[in-house]
Each structure stands twice: as structure tokens, then as C-alpha cells.
Amino acid sequence: xTVETGPVRRRFGGGFRLKLFAYALVAPVxxxxxxxxxxxxxxxxxxxxxxxxxxxxxxxxxxxxxEYLAGTSTFWSAIWNTITIVLxxxxxxxxxxxxxxxxxxxxxxxxxxxxxxxxxxxxxxxFVAFLTWRVLYQPIGGGINLIxxxxxxxPEVIDFLGTRQTAMASVIIASVWRGFPFWFISILAALQSVxxxxxxxxxxxxxxxxxxxxxxxxxxxxxxxxxxxxxxxxWTANGFEHVWLLTAGGPSDATMVFPVLAYFGMQTQRIGEAxxxxxxxxxxxxxxxxxxxSLMMRREE
Amino acid sequence: MASLAEVASAAPINANASARRRFITxxxxxxxxxxxxxxxxxxPIYWMIVTSLKLPREIYRVPSLWPKTFTLDNFSxxxxxxxFLLSIRNSFIVASTVxxxxxxxSSFAAYSMVRFRYRFRGVIGRLILFAYLTPGSLLFIPxxxxxxxxxxxxxxxxxxxxxxxxxxxxxxxxxxGYFRGVPRELEEQGMIDGLTRFGALLRITLPxxxxxxxxxxxxxxxxxxxxxxxxxxxxxxxSVRTAPLALNYLITSDVLPWGPLMAGAAISSVPLMILYFxxxxxxxxxxxxxxxxx
Numbered sequence: 238x239t240v241e242t243g244p245v246r247r248r249f250g251g252g253f254r255l256k257l258f259a260y261a262l263v264a265p266v267x268x269x270x271x272x273x274x275x276x277x278x279x280x281x282x283x284x285x286x287x288x289x290x291x292x293x294x295x296x297x298x299x300x301x302x303x304e305y306l307a308g309t310s311t312f313w314s315a316i317w318n319t320i321t322i323v324l325x326x327x328x329x330x331x332x333x334x335x336x337x338x339x340x341x342x343x344x345x346x347x348x349x350x351x352x353x354x355x356x357x358x359x360x361x362x363x364f365v366a367f368l369t370w371r372v373l374y375q376p377i378g379g380g381i382n383l384i385x386x387x388x389x390x391x392p393e394v395i396d397f398l399g400t401r402q403t404a405m406a407s408v409i410i411a412s413v414w415r416g417f418p419f420w421f422i423s424i425l426a427a428l429q430s431v432x433x434x435x436x437x438x439x440x441x442x443x444x445x446x447x448x449x450x451x452x453x454x455x456x457x458x459x460x461x462x463x464x465x466x467x468x469x470x471x472w473t474a475n476g477f478e479h480v481w482l483l484t485a486g487g488p489s490d491a492t493m494v495f496p497v498l499a500y501f502g503m504q505t506q507r508i509g510e511a512x513x514x515x516x517x518x519x520x521x522x523x524x525x526x527x528x529x530x531s532l533m534m535r536r537e538e
Numbered sequence: 539m540a541s542l543a544e545v546a547s548a549a550p551i552n553a554n555a556s557a558r559r560r561f562i563t564x565x566x567x568x569x570x571x572x573x574x575x576x577x578x579x580x581x582p583i584y585w586m587i588v589t590s591l592k593l594p595r596e597i598y599r600v601p602s603l604w605p606k607t608f609t610l611d612n613f614s615x616x617x618x619x620x621x622f623l624l625s626i627r628n629s630f631i632v633a634s635t636v637x638x639x640x641x642x643x644s645s646f647a648a649y650s651m652v653r654f655r656y657r658f659r660g661v662i663g664r665l666i667l668f669a670y671l672t673p674g675s676l677l678f679i680p681x682x683x684x685x686x687x688x689x690x691x692x693x694x695x696x697x698x699x700x701x702x703x704x705x706x707x708x709x710x711x712x713x714x715g716y717f718r719g720v721p722r723e724l725e726e727q728g729m730i731d732g733l734t735r736f737g738a739l740l741r742i743t744l745p746x747x748x749x750x751x752x753x754x755x756x757x758x759x760x761x762x763x764x765x766x767x768x769x770x771x772x773x774x775x776x777s778v779r780t781a782p783l784a785l786n787y788l789i790t791s792d793v794l795p796w797g798p799l800m801a802g803a804a805i806s807s808v809p810l811m812i813l814y815f816x817x818x819x820x821x822x823x824x825x826x827x828x829x830x831x832x
Contacts, residue, residue, distance in 0.1 A: 258654075262646040266643055277677050284680060337572070345572075357579055357583065363764050364806070369582045369585065371789070372796050378589070383601050477766065499678075500771070503682070512680070515675060516676075
């Protein structure tokens with residue numbers, strides 16, 4: 238199968254040694270991934286069908302864990318909240334990321350400085366970002382309440398994270414703050430790689446700014462937007478820090494999401510049920526991952 | 539905006555003036571929006587720093603946007619018992635070790651996949667990408683069991699091993715992209731001059747991919763530095779806590795901890811902020827080419 242020729246072939250005395258060399262180079266990564274990702278992945282699926290608790294290997298119990306979870310209100314909150322967070326924050330990040338990318342993409346003096354500043358949330362550690370937002374949202378000591386009351390925008394102090402009506406929006410705003418730079422910079426790179434000739438041709442054809450945006454810009458950056466949406470959805474749906482550090486799923490499950498629910502299951506030592514929580518996500522997750530991998534592989538070719 | 543100018547110059551004079559006015563309005567609106575966005579981005583960071591420098595009185599009782607007295611009390615309170623410094627040290631050990639291991643073996647793997655053709659190459663490529671996208675929220679339960687069986691639970695070695703689950707796929711995926719950009723002819727030239735193939739990898743491909751290696755190293759370090767969920771599940775004793783974990787436990791304590799918490803947050807972001815300002819160019823390029831969460 239090797240197609241090496243010339244000096245290489247001579248040095249290694251033919252294809253076999255070369256192939257062996259190729260396999261030897263790739264082996265450590267493959268073995269570690271098989272052992273640390275593939276095996277645990279399958280193991281998690283197995284565990285979700287057992288009544289495993291800490292200290293026992295557990296018996297096969299069929300779909301019992303899945304049935305039990307489906308009967309709890311926390312589980313349904315987690316489904317609903319996970320979907321809400323993913324959809325709402327994807328839309329917000331797209332709008333903000335695209336908007337800012339279009340602004341910075343103009344020939345504005347000082348655009349480099351704006352770009353550096355707008356990337357800052359991405360460069361911060363996620364746990365630092367969410368702990369900071371936790372403080373910002375506090376009724377006492379929080380910057381947002383201070384601004385709202387001092388400017389007279391809203392007279393009363395709001396317990397953003399402790400109130401059912403505001404907790405979810407607060408989590409979403411914080412994760413949009415931390416997550417939009419990824420969209421911003423991906424879309425900006427895509428904008429910069431759109432061939433100028435396309436715009437010139439559109440101007441010759443008499444297209445106005447809007448028509449150029451819809452007929453040239455959007456189609457050219459659509460592949461990037463699709464991949465970004467898929468990746469961001471996978472990461473957001475499986476994100477743990479943003480909910481854990483802000484609300485830990487509360488108040489009364491108002492912000493409960495799958496990863497936090499699985500973590501709580503783990504803490505109560507009922508590993509079978511905890512694993513079932515993660516496994517419940519698999520069908521949707523697999524579709525997203527399959528789409529994302531095939532698009533990323535194609536882009537790579 | 540050249541196009542607008544061209545259109546304007548071709549038009550009659552009053553149309554020219556109106557185009558000019560439109561252009562200026564556009565500029566003003568653009569800058570206004572960008573400045574608002576930058577303020578919204580900076581305010582939380584400002585609040586973190588300012589809260590870390592405030593006396594408790596100004597945090598809780600008479601809150602203010604700008605502190606009247608600046609103090610380093612929060613920092614000394616946080617650092618007093620040495621526990622937080624220990625967790626920073628732990629974070630450094632874990633993140634650097636993961637970075638070194640990951641960059642070395644991933645560059646071998648990426649090189650093999652870019653330069654050679656063999657039967658399972660496609661499968662391995664897909665496996666690596668799947669592994670990259672397999673979320674930690676799915677793996678933390680089985681990995682905690684596996685680590686306990688390997689007697690690596692509650693240890694920095696265990697964390698290092700577990701962090702390879704996200705760093706190896708990411709590094710390999712990114713490095714493939716960089717290695718593809720190194721012309722094969724350069725290596726062949728080197729081999730004619732007497733290098734072995736492994737020598738060509740070390741002496742030609744790796745140095746030419748230095749920006750890529752830098753980006754990959756930074757992403758790996760950042761990923762390990764930021765990780766919370768695995769650390770939360772795998773470690774129990776204080777002596778092996780990493781920085782995110784130490785801060786996580788600070789908010790579960792009874793006393794109102796915002797001052798020291800923000801001091802810890804500020805300290806924890808220093809290494810990454812330095813990396814960002816030094817290597818922003820590589821990072822942004824790497825991020826857009828390889829889709830990196832950061």
C-alpha cells in the first residue's frame with residue numbers, strides 16, 4: 238500500500254519496514270484513544286444497563302435505569318433546559334458573532350485592537366469566566382445589580398441566579414459571553430477568505446449592499462457557520478462548568494442540564510443511573526458528531 | 539469601501555455628498571457598536587479585578603463601581619495557608635506534563651497519517667475526530683471507575699492520563715493540518731543528504747511546523763488548565779486539587795468568599811492571559827483552522 242519511492246524506499250529496504258515505521262508512529266495515540274476514550278465509551282453504555290453502585294460491579298437490569306429516569310421530573314427539566322440553552326445560545330452567538338465579524342471585517346482603522354479585545358472571553362479560563370459571572374449576578378456584591386439600581390434602570394435588587402424566572406437567562410448570557418468569540422473569529426476568517434472577485438462581479442451586475450450580503454457573503458460563509466453551529470451545539474449540550482459554577486442546576490431544577498444531572502447521580506453513588514443520564518444524550522449527540530466529523534473531514538481533503 | 543468611493547466619484551455632486559454622509563454615519567455606527575461590545579466584554583473582567591482589590595465593606599455593605607481603598611487583603615487571605623498555591627502548582631504540573639506528552643506522541647501520529655498511506659489510515663483519522671468530539675460528560679463516569687481500578691484515582695498521574703482523552707485527539711487533528719503544509723520534497727532532499735526518515739521528521743518537518751506546534755501546545759495547556767469536571771470526580775484530597783477545583787470548593791464554604799474568590803480567579807487567568815498576548819497570532823490561526831473550543 239505504501240507509495241514511497243526513491244531514496245526512502247532504498248533507505249528502509251522496501252515497503253514493509255516503512256509500513257511498520259508508520260504504524261509504530263501512530264500506535265501510541267491509537268492505543269491511548271482506544272483505552273481512554275473508546276473503551277470507557279462502551280463501558281458507559283454497559284454500565285447504564287446495570288444497577289452498579291460504588292463498590293459493586295452490578296447486575297444487568299435492562300432498561301430499568303432509563304425507565305426510572307423518565308419517571309422523574311428532574312430528568313424532563315434537564316431535557317428541556319439542555320435544548321433551551323443550546324438553541325438560544327447558538328442563535329445569540331451566531332447573531333453576535335456574525336454582526337461583530339461583519340463590523341470588524343470593514344476596513345476600519347483600529348480593527349486589530351477591537352479583534353484582540355473581543356477575543357478576551359475565549360482566552361480566559363472557563364472556570365474563571367463563570368465564577369466572575371457568578372459574582373456579577375449576586376444581589377450583594379454583584380456589579381449588575383449595582384448598575385441597575387444606581388442608574389435607576391430597575392429599582393429593586395434581583396437575585397438573578399436564585400430566582401426561577403431569571404436563572405436560565407443568566408446562565409445563557411454568561412455562556413454567550415464566554416462562547417461568542419469562537420463564532421466571531423471563525424466567521425471573520427471565513428469572511429476574509431471570500432474572493433474579492435465575487436463582490437466585484439456582483440457590483441458589475443448592479444447588486445446593492447443587501448443583495449451582495451445575501452447572495453455572495455452568506456452562501457460563501459455558510460459551510461463555516463454550519464460546522465461552527467454543530468461544534469458549538471455539541472460543546473454547549475455537554476458543557477458542565479457554566480451551569481455548575483453558576484447555579485449547580487438550581488433553583489429547583491430551573492437550570493438542570495444533562496451533565497450536571499449525571500454528576501449528581503455520580504455523587505449519590507448510583508453509577509448505573511448516572512451513566513444512563515449520559516447515554517440518553519447519545520442518539521442526538523451521535524447525529525451531531527457524525528455530521529460534524531464528515532464535514533470536518535471533507536473540509537480537510 | 540473602495541467600491542463605495544468609486545460609485546460616489548461617478549455620481550453627480552449632491553449624490554456624492556449624500557454618499558459621503560452615509561459613509562460617515564456607517565463609520566460612526568460601526569465604532570459605536572464595537573465600543574459597546576468591547577465594554578460588555580471588559581466589564582466582567584473589570585469586576586473580577588476590582589472585587590479582588592476591595593475591602594469586604596466595599597463588596598458587601600457599601601458597594602461601589604470604583605473602590606475607595608485598594609487592598610491586597612483578599613490575595614493574602616487566599617494565599618495564607620498555602621493551599622491555593624499548592625493547587626496552582628498542581629495545575630502547572632498536570633498541564634505541562636499533559637502538554638509535553640501530548641505534543642510528542644501526537645506529532646508522531648499526525649506525521650504518520652500525513653506522510654504514509656496504509657490500510658487503517660482512514661479509520662484512524664475518523665477515530666481521532668470522534669474522540670475529539672466525544673464529550674467529557676459521557677466519559678467521566680467510566681473513567682473514574684477505570685482510574686480507581688488502575689489505582690490512579692485521586693492522583694495527579696491519574697488526572698494527566700485522563701486529560702490525554704481530550705488533548706491527544708485535538709493535538710493530532712491540528713498537527714495533521716500543519717504537517718500537510720510542509721512540502722514532502724524538503725524531507726526527501728534531507729534524506730538524500732543522509733537523514734533517516736525519523737531524522738527528517740525531527741530536523742525538517744517539526745522545525746518548519748513550529749507555529750503549529752506552539753499553537754497545539756498552548757491549546758493543550760489551556761485545556762488541561764481549565765478542566766473542572768474530571769478533576770471534581772477523580773480527586774478527593776486537598777493535596778491533589780487543581781486551581782479550578784480549589785476555587786470551586788471556595789464557593790461551597792460558608793463565609794462570603796467573593797473577594798478571595800476573585801483574587802484566585804485573577805491569579806488563575808494570569809498564565810493564560812500571558813500566553814494569549816504572546817501567541818495570539820498562532821492561537822487565532824490554529825483555532826480557525828482546527829475548530830478549537832479553547
